[in-house]
Amino acid sequence: MEKKGQVARENTIRQYLIALLEEHVLSSRDLSTYLKIPEKEVLDHFEHIKISIRKNHQSIKIIPSRCEKCGFVFKKRERFSKPSKCPVCHSSFVSEPLFSIVDDKSHP
């Protein structure tokens, strides 16, 4: 029973995450604040959401992190987490990646 409740709760959180990201562009930290769950859990949910929204022809759009010091943009990054350091100038002033859910019309 315990386990079943946990799964239901996670599904609810995922539905809410999807609803938020369909309307807003948010960082994982914003989402962790809204949902009152750790940021790491938000990132775990992203991995599941990424797959589950595919059948609705949607995908998670990532607005990449950017180095605040030299302006380097982490375009190639596939992971959802924030990079810790800039590979160019080694600054740790790196902005958070932002996320939204978009209709994936280019891949029907």
Ligand SMILES: [Zn+2]
């Ligand atoms: Zn930099």
